[in-house]
Amino acid sequence: MLGPVNRVERKRGRRVEQILAVAAELFGERGYDAVNLEDVAERLDVTKGSLYYYFAGKEQLATAAIETLGTDWTARLEELAATAEGSAAQRLRTLIRAHVAIAVREYPAALRLFLVPRTWPDALRARITEMRRRHDQVFRAVLVEGLESGEFAVVATASTLQAMHAAMSQAPLWCADLPVDEQDRAFDELADTLMKLVSPVP
Amino acid sequence: MLGPVNRVERKRGRRVEQILAVAAELFGERGYDAVNLEDVAERLDVTKGSLYYYFAGKEQLATAAIETLGTDWTARLEELAATAEGSAAQRLRTLIRAHVAIAVREYPAALRLFLVPRTWPDALRARITEMRRRHDQVFRAVLVEGLESGEFAVVATASTLQAMHAAMSQAPLWCADLPVDEQDRAFDELADTLMKLVSPVP
DNA sequence: CCCTCTGTTGACTCGCGGGTCAAACTTTGC
DNA sequence: GCAAAGTTTGACCCGCGAGTCAACAGAGGG
Numbered sequence: 001m002l003g004p005v006n007r008v009e010r011k012r013g014r015r016v017e018q019i020l021a022v023a024a025e026l027f028g029e030r031g032y033d034a035v036n037l038e039d040v041a042e043r044l045d046v047t048k049g050s051l052y053y054y055f056a057g058k059e060q061l062a063t064a065a066i067e068t069l070g071t072d073w074t075a076r077l078e079e080l081a082a083t084a085e086g087s088a089a090q091r092l093r094t095l096i097r098a099h100v101a102i103a104v105r106e107y108p109a110a111l112r113l114f115l116v117p118r119t120w121p122d123a124l125r126a127r128i129t130e131m132r133r134r135h136d137q138v139f140r141a142v143l144v145e146g147l148e149s150g151e152f153a154v155v156a157t158a159s160t161l162q163a164m165h166a167a168m169s170q171a172p173l174w175c176a177d178l179p180v181d182e183q184d185r186a187f188d189e190l191a192d193t194l195m196k197l198v199s200p201v202p
Numbered sequence: 203m204l205g206p207v208n209r210v211e212r213k214r215g216r217r218v219e220q221i222l223a224v225a226a227e228l229f230g231e232r233g234y235d236a237v238n239l240e241d242v243a244e245r246l247d248v249t250k251g252s253l254y255y256y257f258a259g260k261e262q263l264a265t266a267a268i269e270t271l272g273t274d275w276t277a278r279l280e281e282l283a284a285t286a287e288g289s290a291a292q293r294l295r296t297l298i299r300a301h302v303a304i305a306v307r308e309y310p311a312a313l314r315l316f317l318v319p320r321t322w323p324d325a326l327r328a329r330i331t332e333m334r335r336r337h338d339q340v341f342r343a344v345l346v347e348g349l350e351s352g353e354f355a356v357v358a359t360a361s362t363l364q365a366m367h368a369a370m371s372q373a374p375l376w377c378a379d380l381p382v383d384e385q386d387r388a389f390d391e392l393a394d395t396l397m398k399l400v401s402p403v404p
Numbered sequence: 405c406c407c408t409c410t411g412t413t414g415a416c417t418c419g420c421g422g423g424t425c426a427a428a429c430t431t432t433g434c
Numbered sequence: 435g436c437a438a439a440g441t442t443t444g445a446c447c448c449g450c451g452a453g454t455c456a457a458c459a460g461a462g463g464g
Contacts, residue, residue: 008410033235034321036451049454050412058452159388159395162376163369167361170368186361193361196399210432210440238421251424252442260422
């Protein structure tokens with residue numbers, strides 16, 4: 001039997017989800033150290049102490065929150081990869097755009113997750129690494145496909161993926177402050193630019 | 203009259219340099235919050251209180267340290283750009299390699315300076331932005347040159363530079379732990395990969 | 405209406421790290 | 435050799451934020 005058994009457990013489950021949603025947002029925005037539990041509690045119109053009823057501590061809360069964030073993000077990427085139509089190039093471009101859009105619009109500082117994992121407690125590092133591995137996996141699959149079909153040409157798969165990932169993760173920093181319509185143009189430009197990494201040369 | 207006038211001031215100047223060297227290393231490695239002044243002091247075989255004789259506070263110390271780090275790094279890039287021989291492509295590749303090597307070998311976590319500037323106090327943000335602007339300037343110059351001579355083709359100058367910068371800054375994260383000889387191969391691969399961003403397509 | 409179980413509170417402890425300062429020590433100039 | 439200036443120390447203050455906990459609601463259930 002999956003899921004909560006009775007009304008009480010369901011209620012608790014919903015509460016946990018609310019907390020995780022807020023926590024994911026804050027940890028995604030600010031990183032680990034810069035989030036304090038009072039802030040999380042305040043956003044839930046609740047007191048800090050109450051969080052400890054659901055989670056053993058900051059680290060556990062952050063771990064669960066990252067899990068949530070990661071699962072959501074990964075799921076969307078994977079679904080997109082599964083449903084996207086067209087050539088490998090078209091699909092890769094779609095993925096890049098979507099990934100950048102999620103990063104910028106929803107987790108504007110989630111790059112911290114990937115870029116400075118050393119500041120996170122050990123337990124979290126593993127989750128973050130795993131999350132990144134799964135993201136990479138989605139991109140790698142399309143990349144390999146395009147390579148095998150001869151549609152793409154790359155110097156080295158590893159550094160191509162690294163470069164792509166770096167550029168995408170960093171996007172929030174330089175286009176978070178742009179107005180929305182310019183953001184869209186920036187996403188397109190970045191996607192086109194990154195496609196050059198896989199384009200064949202004469 | 204430039205420079206310190208008497209022996210006392212020279213001595214003080216040297217002490218300040220020692221402190222800044224250590225501070226630049228630590229701030230470059232760990233970011234702002236994660237550095238505490240006790241650590242800085244300990245590395246200098248000195249007490250925390252003593253730092254306050256030379257600097258008004260953590261923020262001022264960090265500002266000066268970043269200044270040092272930035273000046274050194276920028277100067278080396280600029281000198282390399284000025285002395286490098288060959289086509290625009292050859293020079294760009296040289297710059298990329300050098301930049302990555304400096305990032306990985308000397309300031310292994312300096313990417314935090316660029317990547318998460320929102321965690322730094324306002325005063326520091328300006329310095330960091332300026333440092334990055336100067337780095338970009340060096341690359342932009344070569345890029346524009348190659349474009350004008352028809353050697354390069356890019357989708358958009360801005361996102362090309364962004365992508366390059368992102369990939370280079372992030373390099374320390376994924377190749378800091380490699381043995382030195384593999385690092386060199388990784389640098390080469392990354393440089394070759396990034397050159398694709400400017401390569402003309404048929 | 406009371407009893408129990410689930411949640412919530414707010415006042416508390418505690419350690420950490422930035423910042424202060426008078427006193428002690430060292431160097432320098434005469 | 436001594437006074438003044440320069441430098442270092444270590445004990446101390448203070449605020450912040452994580453974590454604790456006894457006391458206090460409500461919501462059902464009998």
